[in-house]
Each structure stands twice: as structure tokens, then as C-alpha cells.
Amino acid sequence: MSPTLADRLFVALQSVIPQHWFSARIYRLARLTWPPLKDLMIRAFIRHYRVDLSEALEPDPRAYTHFNAFFTRALKADARPLDPDPQxxxxxxxxxxxxxxxxxxxxxxxxxxxxxxxxxxxxxxxxxxxxxxxxxxxxxxxxxxxxxxxxxxxxxxxxxxxxxxxxxxxxxxxxxxxxxxxxxxxxxxxxxxxxxxxxxxxxxxxxxxxxxxxxxxxxxxxxxxxxxxxxxxxxxxxxxxxxxxxxxxxxxxxxxxxxxxxxxxxxxxxxxxxxxxxxxxxxxxxxxxxxxxxxxx
Structure with a gap:
């Protein structure tokens, strides 16, 4: 599929924004622990991306300290079985x-x-x-x-x-x-x-x-x-x-x-x-x- 005009504009925008500064602000936002805000971000993310928490070691979204803890969540021990072939x-x-x-x-x-x-x-x-x-x-x-x-x-x-x-x-x-x-x-x-x-x-x-x-x-x-x-x-x-x-x-x-x-x-x-x-x-x-x-x- 050929890149669309929207794709080209998206890439052009990335070329001019301060990428590291912007990412650092998101890094801090993802670690805010104020419950109303972090719970709102987590709920919105789950809803938008249809995240399945049934595999998560902690399935309660409110239990995560901040958004990043939710994003890097661990899975249950049996959620990803390894291929049994040792090769x-x-x-x-x-x-x-x-x-x-x-x-x-x-x-x-x-x-x-x-x-x-x-x-x-x-x-x-x-x-x-x-x-x-x-x-x-x-x-x-x-x-x-x-x-x-x-x-x-x-x-x-x-x-x-x-x-x-x-x-x-x-x-x-x-x-x-x-x-x-x-x-x-x-x-x-x-x-x-x-x-x-x-x-x-x-x-x-x-x-x-x-x-x-x-x-x-x-x-x-x-x-x-x-x-x-x-x-x-x-x-x-x-x-x-x-x-x-x-x-x-x-x-x-x-x-x-x-x-x-x-x-x-x-x-x-x-x-x-x-x-x-x-x-x-x-x-x-x-x-x-x-x-x-x-x-x-």
C-alpha cells in the first residue's frame, strides 16, 4: 500500500517537533500516581485499544500504581507457553x-x-x-x-x-x-x-x-x-x-x-x-x- 497524504503529513510533523522533549513529557505523565488521573488514562486506553486483561497477572486496572505500571504489566505464568521443541x-x-x-x-x-x-x-x-x-x-x-x-x-x-x-x-x-x-x-x-x-x-x-x-x-x-x-x-x-x-x-x-x-x-x-x-x-x-x-x- 502506497503512503497516503496523511502518512506524509504525519512523517513531516515528526521531523519538526522536538522528539526527545515530547517523549520525556509523556514519560513523566505515564508515571503520575494521582488515582483519578491514572485510572482515567488506563480506562481510556483499555477501551480504545480493546486490551484483554484476562491474561494479566493483575487483572484489576485500578491496582496499578500509574499508567506505565499498567503498560508494562506482567502476564500469568501460563499465558505464553514456550514451544516445546528445544531447537x-x-x-x-x-x-x-x-x-x-x-x-x-x-x-x-x-x-x-x-x-x-x-x-x-x-x-x-x-x-x-x-x-x-x-x-x-x-x-x-x-x-x-x-x-x-x-x-x-x-x-x-x-x-x-x-x-x-x-x-x-x-x-x-x-x-x-x-x-x-x-x-x-x-x-x-x-x-x-x-x-x-x-x-x-x-x-x-x-x-x-x-x-x-x-x-x-x-x-x-x-x-x-x-x-x-x-x-x-x-x-x-x-x-x-x-x-x-x-x-x-x-x-x-x-x-x-x-x-x-x-x-x-x-x-x-x-x-x-x-x-x-x-x-x-x-x-x-x-x-x-x-x-x-x-x-x-
């Missing part, structure tokens, strides 16, 4: 597949007619090597009504975390179709792991109104919105290791956005049935992995 690559979020496929000539597909380079997405220095050439990628969009915690696709040891400062364009379909290099331009948190399938990257992309990116090992990374250079945290040794189990919570968005999963070519295959536009949930099988170095038959 399954699990979906890390609830959402919609925006794009899925192979990293061809170092590029990922953003939208029809638009690609961007994996080196830019990973905030690498010029010429810095990475293991994802020819690998697999999945771009997953979280709508406002979705569950907003991110879970591990595979068991892994954290190797590096990079905060890459950037813009905060919306990441919806219209903006992806119109803004070049959208996911490599926006603020993002790049989490790289060592797994039995080899290297894996889970990238949390910030967006307009998304006032916070958080991980289970480091807490809130934003705010504040740092800059202008990327910040890196390395976890090089077993003594410093942070191990996360398959399906374990990795982090969360304070208001929603997009997750991009990168996997190596030699040990990961994505199921052919998944297409752009497919609805997905945490714990579903996206594909299968082989031990790093194994030969596919």
Missing part, C-alpha cells in the same frame, strides 16, 4: 512481523524499496566485523495494545550491550515506508549474546513517545537520552557473565516500539510460513537452530 527459536515479543528474511549483501529490508545496512543498525565503527552477513533477521512491531516485555529467543550469555543515541521517529508502517534508514537512525539498545546457535543480537528500537528502554540486568538505560556517541558495556569473561534462560525476560519498553532479532546464517533457519504482517506471540516458534558449526542436511 526452536522463540518469538521474543507479542506483535506483528514487519519484515523477515535474509541479510543480503549486508542489508536488511525495512519496507518495500527501502533497505538499511546491518553495520549501521549495530552502531559499528567503519570496517568493524560482525557475524551476521548472510544471516537471518526478524523485525517485530509492538502495537500499543500488545504485551511490552521482551523475552529471550534462545538461552544465552550476554556479551555486549550498546546504547546508540538517535532520533525518535514513530516505527509504524507509514514511517517505515517513508523515512530512510529508520531503524538505524532511531535511538536503540543493542544486546549481543553468545548462544549454542552462535552469536545473536536482540535490538530494542526506541520511537516517538517511547520514553524508556530497560533491561533486567542494568535497569533503565533511558532516560536520560544520552549522546551524541554510542556507549558500550562489555561482558567479556565468565566471571562477569549474565546468563539468561530460553524464554526469560530480557527487558521492556516503557511505551511501545520495535524489536529486531539477528541470527547467524550457518546455524539458524526461519520457518517459511512466517510472512510480513503475521501476528506473533512470545514463545511461538520462529524457526530452528543448529549448534554453531553444525552442517545442515
Amino acid at each position: 526452536a527459536i522463540l518469538c521474543p515479543v507479542d506483535g506483528v512481523i514487519s519484515q523477515i528474511g535474509t541479510i543480503e549483501e549486508g542489508c536488511l529490508l525495512q519496507a518495500k524499496g527501502r533497505t538499511y545496512r546491518v553495520e549501521e543498525l549495530l552502531a559499528l565503527a567503519p570496517g568493524e566485523p560482525h557475524p551476521f552477513l548472510g544471516g537471518r533477521f526478524v523485525t517485530l512491531y509492538l502495537s500499543p495494545r500488545d504485551y511490552h516485555r521482551i523475552h529471550m529467543p534462545l538461552a544465552g550469555r550476554l556479551e555486549q550491550m550498546v546504547y546508540a543515541p538517535g532520533r525518535l521517529f514513530s516505527v509504524n508502517r507509514a514511517t517505515a515506508a517513508l523515512v530512510p534508514n529508520l531503524f538505524a537512525r532511531n535511538e536503540r539498545l543493542i544486546c549481543r549474546f553468545v548462544t549454542e546457535a552462535g552469536p545473536m543480537a536482540v535490538i530494542l528500537v526506541g520511537a516517538l513517545i517511547v520514553g524508556g528502554l530497560e533491561t533486567v540486568w542494568a535497569g533503565e538505560i533511558t532516560p536520560p537520552h544520552r549522546g551524541p556517541e554510542p556507549e558500550r558495556w562489555d561482558y567479556p569473561s565468565e566471571a562477569q557473565s549474565i546468563q539468561l534462560a530460553r524464554g526469560q525476560e530480557l527487558g521492556r519498553f516503557h511505551l511501545g516500539s520495535t524489536v529486531i532479532l539477528l541470527l547467524p546464517a550457518q546455524s539458524a533457519d526461519l520457518d517459511s510460513g512466517w510472512l510480513a504482517g503475521s501476528q506473533v506471540r512470545v514463545g511461538q516458534r520462529l524457526g530452528l537452530w543448529r549448534p554453531a558449526g553444525a552442517i545442515s542436511r
Whole structure:
């Protein structure tokens, strides 16, 4: 579907508003604890987006301290069963597949007619090597009504975390179709792991109104919105290791956005049935992995 005039005006507006200032105001609003206001916001949100609270660990909307606590709500233990196949690559979020496929000539597909380079997405220095050439990628969009915690696709040891400062364009379909290099331009948190399938990257992309990116090992990374250079945290040794189990919570968005999963070519295959536009949930099988170095038959 071609972008409409309304889509173009929406993107133009985003280009001129103070994105970080506006998102910071929303961040504060989402944490106000005055019951009449926070209850009003939560009720209006549930009604507008038809949020199903039957899966929530706390189904009473009035029990949440503020809007953000409701937005990042936990689910019941059995709400997202994990695929039982131990070789399954699990979906890390609830959402919609925006794009899925192979990293061809170092590029990922953003939208029809638009690609961007994996080196830019990973905030690498010029010429810095990475293991994802020819690998697999999945771009997953979280709508406002979705569950907003991110879970591990595979068991892994954290190797590096990079905060890459950037813009905060919306990441919806219209903006992806119109803004070049959208996911490599926006603020993002790049989490790289060592797994039995080899290297894996889970990238949390910030967006307009998304006032916070958080991980289970480091807490809130934003705010504040740092800059202008990327910040890196390395976890090089077993003594410093942070191990996360398959399906374990990795982090969360304070208001929603997009997750991009990168996997190596030699040990990961994505199921052919998944297409752009497919609805997905945490714990579903996206594909299968082989031990790093194994030969596919």
C-alpha cells in the first residue's frame, strides 16, 4: 500500500517537533500516581485499544500504581507457553512481523524499496566485523495494545550491550515506508549474546513517545537520552557473565516500539510460513537452530 497524504503529513510533523522533549513529557505523565488521573488514562486506553486483561497477572486496572505500571504489566505464568521443541527459536515479543528474511549483501529490508545496512543498525565503527552477513533477521512491531516485555529467543550469555543515541521517529508502517534508514537512525539498545546457535543480537528500537528502554540486568538505560556517541558495556569473561534462560525476560519498553532479532546464517533457519504482517506471540516458534558449526542436511 502506497503512503497516503496523511502518512506524509504525519512523517513531516515528526521531523519538526522536538522528539526527545515530547517523549520525556509523556514519560513523566505515564508515571503520575494521582488515582483519578491514572485510572482515567488506563480506562481510556483499555477501551480504545480493546486490551484483554484476562491474561494479566493483575487483572484489576485500578491496582496499578500509574499508567506505565499498567503498560508494562506482567502476564500469568501460563499465558505464553514456550514451544516445546528445544531447537526452536522463540518469538521474543507479542506483535506483528514487519519484515523477515535474509541479510543480503549486508542489508536488511525495512519496507518495500527501502533497505538499511546491518553495520549501521549495530552502531559499528567503519570496517568493524560482525557475524551476521548472510544471516537471518526478524523485525517485530509492538502495537500499543500488545504485551511490552521482551523475552529471550534462545538461552544465552550476554556479551555486549550498546546504547546508540538517535532520533525518535514513530516505527509504524507509514514511517517505515517513508523515512530512510529508520531503524538505524532511531535511538536503540543493542544486546549481543553468545548462544549454542552462535552469536545473536536482540535490538530494542526506541520511537516517538517511547520514553524508556530497560533491561533486567542494568535497569533503565533511558532516560536520560544520552549522546551524541554510542556507549558500550562489555561482558567479556565468565566471571562477569549474565546468563539468561530460553524464554526469560530480557527487558521492556516503557511505551511501545520495535524489536529486531539477528541470527547467524550457518546455524539458524526461519520457518517459511512466517510472512510480513503475521501476528506473533512470545514463545511461538520462529524457526530452528543448529549448534554453531553444525552442517545442515
